[in-house]
Amino acid sequence: MDEKKKILQSIGGRLQNVLQNMDEAYFLHIEEIRIRAGQPFMIRMKGKEYVVSAKGELMDSTQRGFIPTLSDIQKILEVLSRYSFYAFEEEVKEGFLTIEGGHRIGLAGKIVLENGKIKTMKNIHALNIRLSHEIKGCADGVLNYIVRHGRVHHTMIISPPGCGKTTLLRDIVRQISNGKPGVCSGYTVGVVDERGEIAGCYQGIVQNDVGMRTDVLDCCPKAQGMLMLLRSMAPQVIAVDEIGKKEDFEAIESILNAGIQLICTVHGNSLEDIKKRPILNALLEEGVFGTIIVLSGKRSIGEITEVYDENLNSIFTKKKGIMC
Amino acid sequence: MLIKWIGIVCILFSSIMTGAYLSKRFYFRAEDLAQMRRAMLILKNQILFYSMPLPDGMREISEKVGGAIGAIFATAAGQMEERQGKDAQSIWQIALEKEKGKTYFTSEDMEELHNFGRTLGYLDKGQQQSSIDLLIEYLTDKEEALRKAGQNNTKLYGSMSILVAMLTIVVLL
């Protein structure tokens, strides 16, 4: 199967042999591969964690599976980075790398400081390979709320970490950018992808489908990126992930003044959480955001619990649920 | 009598040819070293300024440099693109061993190139740069020394070959 081959290709050394023996069907559902030196090799699949034995069998976490060593991790990094660890220097400082296919590798190791700033990471002893699965069409349910009366509204997505907000944002961007017959025509969308998650750029080539009218600023600080897009690419919609810093809001103000629609995500469990944060609350009070989507991680990943309009009236509450 | 003359001509010819080859070999080795140095400079540029991935970089070098040195890079790039999960060091070694016959590198040069391969793939920019610089330094020094010795050697091997041929002829006569 294709998926297995792709994953196997990017993992080298002994781990490759382990995975080689694994059933092909599993590879479609792997969410995370965790490799820690001296600890069992683990795989997260459908929300559950399994230990993998040396023969590639899945076992529950009470058993000891295959134990990778430090040199295994080095080999894997070498192959994952396509023998070009140096090319990921900036990303390593942030603690992750994005590889071909838009997958993200989280790193943990010893941090080397220089003048109080992170210079690089050495002795990397733990990897977390997060396989990005694009879920096309997961924004179908909310698109009608974002695009109302024939125009895109300012949208905020509230979600706890790891609940699918980036996946949702990516699909919203894709659909708005491509346009959807009967809902909206295509808009020019600018994406500021500070952590390379939305578009998953690898060597300047967008790996995830983010639509035909989408311009991506890869690995750019959000505040500067938004202004850059505003000045240079004349977008109609700007999408950013995880706003929260002070300078972000200054940039948002310029965007709003320029009449560009904003789609952003914030960390939080509910609307109440956001109201406690003064700057965000001010934006809410002004009624800037025409659509506020709340995701919940409680029941299943990517489930939409509430949608509010600009007056903070609930226009959708989860009854039967829009599953992604 | 005729056979004697044929023999004399044979000895003269082969000896002069051997002399020419020996003097050219220095020149070829210097040329190979220069090509390798050029390749390494390109690689350094690619790494420092473009953060280009190694397989793409090596492919580009193989196109730019060509010849036996280009073949080394082409083999390495091909192996890397195959994605069998081998580490960069062994890929580099395989490529060197495979194309060894086409180059004029001595075992000293090979040793140095293998050493360079050991640092390939997992280092950060600064370290990768210094390892490339080390190799470039070696290549430059060797090439310079060879070019200096080269002119002397060409003359020497030229006259030597004729003299040795005549000596052999006289001895055998």
Add this chain to the structure above:
Amino acid sequence: MEINIVFQIAAVGILVAVLNQVLIRAGREEQAMMTTLAGLVVVLFWVIQYISTLFQTVQTLFQL
């Protein structure tokens, strides 16, 4: 005894001398030494039987 051998030895002598000079000029004293030695050995090899005949002649002449 043929006169040829004298010319041959002379030729070897000249050639070795020139080779020696060339090698010394190129800074390869060791190889120069080796070629001189090789020339000497070759010439000795040719001459050795004549020397032995000489000794034998001397022996028979004085009936030793």
